[in-house]
Amino acid sequence: MTIRWSRIALYTVLILFAVLYLMPIYVLLVTGLKSFGEVRLEQMWDLPSGLHFDSFKEAYSALDSNLGNSFKMVIPATVISCMLGSINGYVLTKWRFPGSDVLFFLLLYGMFIPYQSVLIPLVKTLQALHVYGSLWGLVVTHVVYGIPITTLIFRNYYANIPTELVEAAKIDGASIFGIYRRIVFPLSLPGFVVVAIWQFTNIWNDFLFAVTVTSNPSIQPATVALNNMAGSFIVEWNVQMAGALIAALPTLIVYVVLGRFFVRGLMAGALRG
Amino acid sequence: MGIGTSGRRLVRRATSEQAAAVALIIPSLVAVGVFVYGFIGWSALVSVSEWDTLRPDYTYVGLDNFRDLFRNFRFQIDIRNTVVFTVLFVAACLGLGFVLASLLDRHIVGEGIFRSIYLFPMAVSFIVTGVVWRWLLAPRAGVNILPEKVGLGALDYGWYTDPTVTYVHADSRLGEALHAAGLGFLADPNYGIPLAMISVVIAATWQMSGFVMVMYLAGLRAIPEELREAARMDGASEFRIVRHISLPLLRPVTLSAIIILGHQSLKIFDLVMSMSRRGPGFATDVPALFMFETSFQGNHFSHGAAISIVMLVAVSALVIPYLFWSLRREARL
Numbered sequence: 001m002t003i004r005w006s007r008i009a010l011y012t013v014l015i016l017f018a019v020l021y022l023m024p025i026y027v028l029l030v031t032g033l034k035s036f037g038e039v040r041l042e043q044m045w046d047l048p049s050g051l052h053f054d055s056f057k058e059a060y061s062a063l064d065s066n067l068g069n070s071f072k073m074v075i076p077a078t079v080i081s082c083m084l085g086s087i088n089g090y091v092l093t094k095w096r097f098p099g100s101d102v103l104f105f106l107l108l109y110g111m112f113i114p115y116q117s118v119l120i121p122l123v124k125t126l127q128a129l130h131v132y133g134s135l136w137g138l139v140v141t142h143v144v145y146g147i148p149i150t151t152l153i154f155r156n157y158y159a160n161i162p163t164e165l166v167e168a169a170k171i172d173g174a175s176i177f178g179i180y181r182r183i184v185f186p187l188s189l190p191g192f193v194v195v196a197i198w199q200f201t202n203i204w205n206d207f208l209f210a211v212t213v214t215s216n217p218s219i220q221p222a223t224v225a226l227n228n229m230a231g232s233f234i235v236e237w238n239v240q241m242a243g244a245l246i247a248a249l250p251t252l253i254v255y256v257v258l259g260r261f262f263v264r265g266l267m268a269g270a271l272r273g
Numbered sequence: 274m275g276i277g278t279s280g281r282r283l284v285r286r287a288t289s290e291q292a293a294a295v296a297l298i299i300p301s302l303v304a305v306g307v308f309v310y311g312f313i314g315w316s317a318l319v320s321v322s323e324w325d326t327l328r329p330d331y332t333y334v335g336l337d338n339f340r341d342l343f344r345n346f347r348f349q350i351d352i353r354n355t356v357v358f359t360v361l362f363v364a365a366c367l368g369l370g371f372v373l374a375s376l377l378d379r380h381i382v383g384e385g386i387f388r389s390i391y392l393f394p395m396a397v398s399f400i401v402t403g404v405v406w407r408w409l410l411a412p413r414a415g416v417n418i419l420p421e422k423v424g425l426g427a428l429d430y431g432w433y434t435d436p437t438v439t440y441v442h443a444d445s446r447l448g449e450a451l452h453a454a455g456l457g458f459l460a461d462p463n464y465g466i467p468l469a470m471i472s473v474v475i476a477a478t479w480q481m482s483g484f485v486m487v488m489y490l491a492g493l494r495a496i497p498e499e500l501r502e503a504a505r506m507d508g509a510s511e512f513r514i515v516r517h518i519s520l521p522l523l524r525p526v527t528l529s530a531i532i533i534l535g536h537q538s539l540k541i542f543d544l545v546m547s548m549s550r551r552g553p554g555f556a557t558d559v560p561a562l563f564m565f566e567t568s569f570q571g572n573h574f575s576h577g578a579a580i581s582i583v584m585l586v587a588v589s590a591l592v593i594p595y596l597f598w599s600l601r602r603e604a605r606l
Contacts, residue, residue, distance in 0.1 A: 010381075017387075023409075024479070027405065044414050084301055097295060106305070115540075116540065116561055116580070118309065118312035119568065120574055145309075175293075205397070205399070205400075208542055230407065240408075245401075247400070248397040248401045255395075256389075
């Protein structure tokens with residue numbers, strides 16, 4: 001009997017925590033679904049009288065082009081990041097050379113720095129390259145600062161491909177590209193999924209680079225537009241809430257569908273705990 | 274003879290392949306070399322310059338900007354806020370993460386669902402988190418009016434709008450004790466806790482605690498069940514098992530979590546920006562926000578760069594030893 005009661009208590013606690021973590025989503029949803037007439041702060045927790053999509057429509061029309069900007073930035077940046085990470089990880093595990101560990105260490109440090117310490121030179125450089133204020137400027141930025149983490153994830157992933165396999169191919173005279181194409185790349189799919197999800201989520205969610213590199217509202221990604229919306233006194237709070245949900249939706253969908261791979265990226269980001 | 278030539282050819286081939294390998298990662302190394310190390314050097318140069326307007330001016334002024342900074346009233350508050358935020362945020366995430374992991378490590382039906390729910394906030398941006406929690410912790414809404422739903426009175430916490438700083442008053446008994454111990458300077462608002470910061474901690478913990486849970490869960494799973502089983506056989510209580518077996522074995526996980534959360538909290542920006550900005554009397558101001566406003570809104574680039582260098586030094590002091598430690602550990606495995 002005591003065992004059964006402790007199990008019930010255990011599940012109760014787990015469910016209470018779940019409710020706590022989901023509470024913000026509940027508020028986002030019920031607020032977004034209320035008609036403009038019902039959105040009073042005092043009634044924040046009440047269910048909507050019916051399904052009204054006014055807030056979502058208004059938030060979407062305000063964020064629409066910025067969501068497009070986010071996609072235009074995130075897709076090329078993610079693809080290039082994956083390719084670079086895969087090549088670097090391959091070289092650093094299967095073609096190690098004297099000093100490669102030191103270089104890896106120097107790469108990793110780039111993952112932890114506060115980006116504030118590169119922001120002023122970054123802006124000056126992007127201006128000189130005439131990509132400041134453009135989505136390409138952001139793509140370049142995200143690709144470069146993504147190199148450490150993408151390299152790390154691929155390196156840890158490729159460490160599990162038996163080196164004997166690669167060594168045997170080397171003795172058979174296969175070239176570095178041949179080995180990559182025939183042995184390493186075909187085994188890489190899960191690694192690519194982990195890195196792609198990681199980069200997609202991080203770049204989509206980035207705010208610091210977006211707000212410093214793009215000042216023109218028509219170019220800005222969704223995070224910046226949402227922040228501007230939240231800082232404005234003209235936009236109603238229910239529209240802000242609907243906007244927050246819309247801006248979070250792409251990464252939330254990725255998380256729900258491919259959560260397993262998201263967790264793997266997370267663990268890789270924590271080095272080897 | 275024949276073997277010798279083909280052997281040499283093999284060696285030559287291998288060297289050229291090795292050269293190709295190096296060539297493949299050179300673009301990445303150059304990019305990181307310039308964008309990370311080059312730019313840090315450049316920022317350092319700006320931080321000791323006179324560049325205080327839109328026009329670059331690299332006249333050397335030594336450490337003047339840093340001296341200004343540490344005397345600056347706002348920066349002193351920022352340091353206090355960062356320390357308070359870091360300590361509370363890391364402690365809350367570790368505590369909550371460990372509790373959740375321990376609860377989930379008991380053969381739970383639907384473990385995957387619970388785990389996904391606790392972890393999903395990690396997938397959304399700090400901006401989204403900030404917008405949502407700004408309304409959840411608004412003084413006349415959200416959490417404050419929740420008790421009304423069950424017939425109780427509303428709360429009147431100010432949350433992030435509360436300007437109160439809790440500190441030891443010099444004329445209190447504790448203040449006098451500190452004074453007697455030669456620590457009288459601690460009885461000062463600069464060593465207090467800005468209550469508004471707690472709201473930011475709550476939002477940040479909601480977002481990041483799931484990450485710590487995942488790390489601890491992986492750590493707990495790596496502890497052989499027999500170890501705990503044996504202790505149980507010997508009559509050890511669950512508490513003693515956690516205290517003397519799980520926690521010591523989880524120490525590397527705890528360390529990793531502290532470093533990762535700690536370095537994030539030292540550079541926190543987005544969440545504060547979308548939730549409370551500076552807050553009342555700079556109660557939720559942080560160095561990253563000060564840096565951003567100084568550089569890109571005030572054009573005081575040399576001072577902005579100085580703030581960023583201080584942030585870099587703080588983060589590096591935390592991260593570099595950790596990087597050494599984890600790469601060494603990896604090499605030993």
